[in-house]
Amino acid sequence: MSDLIPHMRSTPLFVATLLTSVNVCAGGIDETINRFMTPITEALSRVIFFSVPIFGADVPLVVLWLISAAVFFTVYFNFLNISGFKHALKIVRGDYADPKAHGEVSHFQALTTAVSGTVGIGNIGGVAVAISVGGPGAAFWMVLAGILGMSTKFVECTLGTYYRQVNADGSVSGGPMYYLRQGFAEVGLPRAGKFLGSFYAMGIVLGCLGIGNMFQSNQAYIQFVSVSGGDNSWFADKGWLFGVALALLVGVVIIGGIKSIAKVTSKVVPFMALFYCSAALIIIAMNFEAMPFALNAIISNAFNPEGIAGGMIGAMIIGFQRAVFSNEAGIGSAPIAHSAVQTDQPLSEGYVSLLEPFIDTVVICSITALVIITTFYYDPSFTEGLSGIQMTSAAFERNISWSPYLIAIAGLLFAFSTMLAWAYYGLKGWTYLVGESKFADLSFKAIFCCFVVLGCSIKLDAVLNFSDALVFLICIPNIIGLYVMAPRVKRELKKYKQAFKEQELTAKEVTIN
Numbered sequence: 001m002s003d004l005i006p007h008m009r010s011t012p013l014f015v016a017t018l019l020t021s022v023n024v025c026a027g028g029i030d031e032t033i034n035r036f037m038t039p040i041t042e043a044l045s046r047v048i049f050f051s052v053p054i055f056g057a058d059v060p061l062v063v064l065w066l067i068s069a070a071v072f073f074t075v076y077f078n079f080l081n082i083s084g085f086k087h088a089l090k091i092v093r094g095d096y097a098d099p100k101a102h103g104e105v106s107h108f109q110a111l112t113t114a115v116s117g118t119v120g121i122g123n124i125g126g127v128a129v130a131i132s133v134g135g136p137g138a139a140f141w142m143v144l145a146g147i148l149g150m151s152t153k154f155v156e157c158t159l160g161t162y163y164r165q166v167n168a169d170g171s172v173s174g175g176p177m178y179y180l181r182q183g184f185a186e187v188g189l190p191r192a193g194k195f196l197g198s199f200y201a202m203g204i205v206l207g208c209l210g211i212g213n214m215f216q217s218n219q220a221y222i223q224f225v226s227v228s229g230g231d232n233s234w235f236a237d238k239g240w241l242f243g244v245a246l247a248l249l250v251g252v253v254i255i256g257g258i259k260s261i262a263k264v265t266s267k268v269v270p271f272m273a274l275f276y277c278s279a280a281l282i283i284i285a286m287n288f289e290a291m292p293f294a295l296n297a298i299i300s301n302a303f304n305p306e307g308i309a310g311g312m313i314g315a316m317i318i319g320f321q322r323a324v325f326s327n328e329a330g331i332g333s334a335p336i337a338h339s340a341v342q343t344d345q346p347l348s349e350g351y352v353s354l355l356e357p358f359i360d361t362v363v364i365c366s367i368t369a370l371v372i373i374t375t376f377y378y379d380p381s382f383t384e385g386l387s388g389i390q391m392t393s394a395a396f397e398r399n400i401s402w403s404p405y406l407i408a409i410a411g412l413l414f415a416f417s418t419m420l421a422w423a424y425y426g427l428k429g430w431t432y433l434v435g436e437s438k439f440a441d442l443s444f445k446a447i448f449c450c451f452v453v454l455g456c457s458i459k460l461d462a463v464l465n466f467s468d469a470l471v472f473l474i475c476i477p478n479i480i481g482l483y484v485m486a487p488r489v490k491r492e493l494k495k496y497k498q499a500f501k502e503q504e505l506t507a508k509e510v511t512i513n
Contacts, residue, residue, distance in 0.1 A: 040466065041465045041466040041469065044466060044469045044470070044473070045465060045469045048062055048469045048472050048473050049061075049062060049469070049472075054313055055313045056313065056314070057313040057314040057316075057317055058317075059313070059317050060317075060321065062472050062475065062476075063317060063320055063321045063324055065330075065475065065476065065479060066149075066152070066324045066329065066330040066475060066479070067145060067148065067320050067324065069152055069330055069479045069482065069483070070145070070148035070149050070151055070152045070329060070330070071148055072483075073151035073152050073154070073155050073482070073486065074148050074151040076151075076486060076490070077151060077154065077155075077489075077490065077493070079151075080151060080154060080354075080493075081147060081148070081150035081151045081154065081354055082147075084154070084351050084354055085354060085355075085358075087351050088351040088352055088354045088355050089355070091107050091348050091351055091352050092107050092108050092111060092352055092355065093108075094106070094107070094108070096345075096348065097342070098342070098343060098344065099342070101342050101343050101344040101345075102166050102172070102342065102343075102344060103172060103340060103341045103342030103343055104170075104171060104172055104257075104258050104259055104262075104340045104341075104342065105258060105259060105262040105340050105341060105342060106262075106341070106342060107341055107342075107343070107348070107349065107352050108266060109262035109263070109265070109266045109341075110262070110337055110338050110340055110341040110349065110352065111338075111352050111353075111355060111356065112262070112265040112266045112268075112269040112270065113258070113261055113262050113265045113266075113337040113340075113420075113421055113424070114157075114334040114337040114338055114353070114356050114421065115265075115269050115273075115356055115359055115360060116265040116268065116269050116417035116418060116420060116421045117212070117328070117333055117334065117337065117417075117418055117421030117422055117425065118326065118327050118328050118334070118356065118357075118360045118418075119269070119272075119273065119359070119360050119364060119414055119417070119418070120216065120414045120415065120418040121215075121216070121219045121388075121389060121411060121414055121415060121418075122322075122325060122326050123326060123360065123364045123365055123368060123414065124276075124368060124389050124392045124407065124410060124411060124414065125387075125388030125389030125390070125391065125392055126322055126325065126326060126388070127139075127142070127322060127326075127365050127368040127369050127372065127392070128368070128372050128383065128388065128389075128391035128392045128395070129322075129387070129388060129391070130142065130318050130319065130321070130322035131369060131372050131373065132372075132383045132391065133318055134314065134315045134317075134318030134319060135297075135301045135315055136294070136297035136298045136301045136302075136369075136373045136376070137297075137298060137299075137300070137301030137302035137303070137312075137315040137316075137319070138302075138315050138316075138318045138319035138322065139298050139302075139319065139365075139366065139369035139370075139373065140298050140299065140301075140302035140319065141302060141315060141316045141317075141318070141319025141320055141323075142319035142320070142322050142323045142361060142365055142366075142369070143319075143323075143361065143362055143365075143366055144319070144320075144323075145319060145320045145322075145323030145324060145361070146323050146326075146327055146357045146358065146360070146361025146362045146365070147357070147358075147362060149323060149324065149327050149329030149330070149357040149361065150329070150353075150354045150356075150357045150358060152329040152330045152482070153327075153329050153334060153353040153354060153356055153357055154350045154351070154353055154354055155350070155482050155485075155486060155489055156176070156329075156330070156332055156334065156335045156353075156478065156482055157334060157335045157338040157339075157349055157350050157352070157353035158346050158347055158349065158350030158353075158489050158492070158493075159179040159183065159335065159346075159481075159482070159485055159488075159489065160174045160175055160176070160178070160179060160334075160335025160336065160338055160339040160349075161174060161335070161338060161339050161341060161343070161346035161349045161350070162179070162346035162488075162489075162492070163178045163179035163182045163183060164178060164339040164340075165178055167436055171257065171258075171436075172258075172339060172340045173339070173428055173431060173432065173436065174335060174336060174338075174339025174340070174428070175200075175204075175332065175333075175335050175336035175339060175425075175428055175429075175432075176197070176200045176204075176332035176335060176336075176474075176477070176478045176481060177197040177198070177200045177201040177204075177428075177429065177432045178197065178339075178432070179335075179481060179485065180193050180196040180197040180200060180477060180478075180481045181193040181194055181196075181197035183481055183484060183485045183488070184196065184481070184484065186488075187484060196477040196480070196481065197432070198432075198433065199474070199477060200332065200429070200474050200477055200478065201429040201430075201432040201433050202429070202433065203429075203470050203471065203473060203474035204332075204333065204336075204425055204426060204428075204429035204471075204474060205426050205429040205430050205433070206470055207426075207468075207470045207471035207474070208422040208423070208425050208426030208429070208448075209426065209447075209448070209451045210466065210468065210470075210471075211422070211468055211471050212418060212419060212421070212422020212423070212425065212426065213419055213422060213423075213426075213448060213451045213452060213455060214451055214452075214454060214455030215455065216415040216416075216418045216419050216422075216455070217243060217246055217247075217415065217419065217451075217452045217453075217455035217456050218455045218456060219389070219411060219415055220246060220411065220412050220415035220416065220456075221235075221239050221242050221243065221246075221455075221456040223389070223407075223408040223411040223412055223415075224242060224408065224412065226404070226408060227404060227405050227408040239456040239457045240453060240456060240457040242456050243452055243453030243454070243455065243456030243457055244453055246416070246452055246453075246456065247449040247450070247452040247453050248449075249416065250416070250419050250420065250423065250448075250449060250452055251445065251449045253420055254420060254423045254424070254427075254445050254448070255445060257424075257441075258337075258340045258424055261420050261421070261423070261424055262340075264417075264420060265417055265420060265421065268413060268416070268417050269417060271413075272410060272413040272414060272417065273359065273363075273364065275406075275409070275410060275413070276364070276406075276410040276414075277363070277364065277367055279396070279403065279406045279410070280367045280368060280370075280371050280396075281367065282400075283371050283374075283395070283396055283399050283400070283403075284367070284370050284371060284374060286399045287371075287374035287375065287377070287378070287399070290373075290374035290375075290377035290378065291370075291374065293373075293374070293377045294370055294373040294374045294376075294377065297373055297376075298369075298373065301315060302315060302316075302319075322365070323357075323361050323365070326360055326361055326365055327356065327357040327360045327361045329357050330475050330478060330479050330482075331471060331472070331474065331475050331478065332474060332475065332478035333421075333422075333425050333471075334353060334356060335353075336424065336425045336428050336429075337421060337424060337425070338352070338353055345496065346492065347492055347493055347496040348496075350489070350493075368392060371392065371395050371396065372391065372392065372395050375394075375395040375398055378398065379398065382394055382395065382398065389407065389411060392407060393407045393408075419452065423445065423448050426444065426448060427441065427444050427445065427448075430444045431444075
């Protein structure tokens with residue numbers, strides 16, 4: 001560790017000097033980069049988010065691609081997303097933990113790291129946007145998509161753990177890039193596997209710097225300024241300073257690798273989920289008389305929405321879109337975190353991953369939706385002139401005047417934890433491309449921290465939109481790989497169930513004797 005100290009001492013000074021100079025000419029940089037990136041981003045977005053009209057609703061093909069896969073895997077694995085839920089809870093609480101197994105973190109730590117990567121600003125602000133656009137019925141389809149997405153997570157996280165690479169130092173590297181390369185080689189397509197693996201790795205590296213970094217740090221900064229005086233805040237024109245502080249916090253955690261990240265997320269994620277959900281449930285309880293209205297609106301508007309383009313299909317697509325954007329089932333990011341788990345049974349981590357979309361979409365997004373919809377009962381026009389997280393903040397503020405501070409704290413925690421997870425995702429994509437080494441590890445982490453500061457200092461809409469499109473582009477090779485390797489997962493699942501059944505019978509016999 002001593003050889004890392006010079007890097008750690010010099011990096012903050014370098015970042016501060018660089019970003020101070022960048023902040024001076026931010027306007028010029030913003031305009032230049034946006035002008036350059038806008039046509040590229042628009043071209044990529046037109047391809048990735050290409051929509052086709054279905055019954056009067058514009059359906060993005062990428063959403064259809066992800067939802068179709070979720071439906072297929074749910075049926076193919078006989079609704080394991082429902083039947084395997086109880087077993088998943090037992091694994092997470094450590095009932096079958098093996099301290100001698102390969103891996104770096106516990107099942108619970110792997111889960112909280114992956115959840116920290118999906119639970120973000122979208123759970124607070126994105127849900128409000130979905131309901132304001134798609135009506136209360138969008139919440140129904142959002143939950144359904146979350147339940148279906150559990151099946152996709154099961155497949156990809158099983159494969160991520162099955163094909164992971166254990167390095168010489170005992171650390172673990174896994175994710176779509178590894179199972180695409182090895183899985184396709186097993187079916188006689190090694191060149192296709194290498195190409196798809198490298199393509200995925202490049203996509204996750206570039207995508208992590210936008211959706212998992214700059215966007216999160218930017219939103220964290222906006223929330224901090226809003227509760228510290230808004231335009232009159234001392235930090236209103238000092239985004240770089242806030243960014244440096246945030247980058248230092250992120251750097252202190254990610255420098256220690258997945259074990260350090262997992263230790264932090266295993267404490268931060270339960271706290272922030274409990275913190276936000278408790279506050280939201282208090283608002284729902286205060287709006288209790290509006291609950292019958294809310295539940296009726298969700299069900300009736302799901303199948304017979306009023307004023308929504310495309311009717312039921314329109315509401316369905318908006319709900320589905322919010323869910324897949326939120327829980328990232330099929331994107332392939334979560335298997336990177338889950339593959340670090342300490343186990344010699346890949347299927348066990350597949351079961352654990354079932355809980356991730358449930359927590360993210362079924363629980364947190366649903367609670368947010370109820371806050372928004374019950375507020376509509378009292379003030380149908382409260383979202384006018386507001387966007388994103390401001391809508392949710394306004395819904396909380398209607399009941400508790402100082403609740404925007406709660407939303408700001410939740411937003412900061414969500415953004416911080418998301419950056420930790422995506423730093424690890426990007427690192428594993430990076431080391432897949434350039435090889436495992438201390439220099440590769442440290443150089444990526446330094447770059448990641450610089451982008452944290454950039455996200456607070458300059459506004460690069462085109463770059464952020466480009467990274468968003470890129471993240472959803474890599475779901476195409478990932479889902480193809482899941483289809484190709486689904487039969488293997490099914491065979492391994494059968495073996496796992498049989499071995500587990502025999503283990504339980506043996507345990508019963510020992511108890512009786």
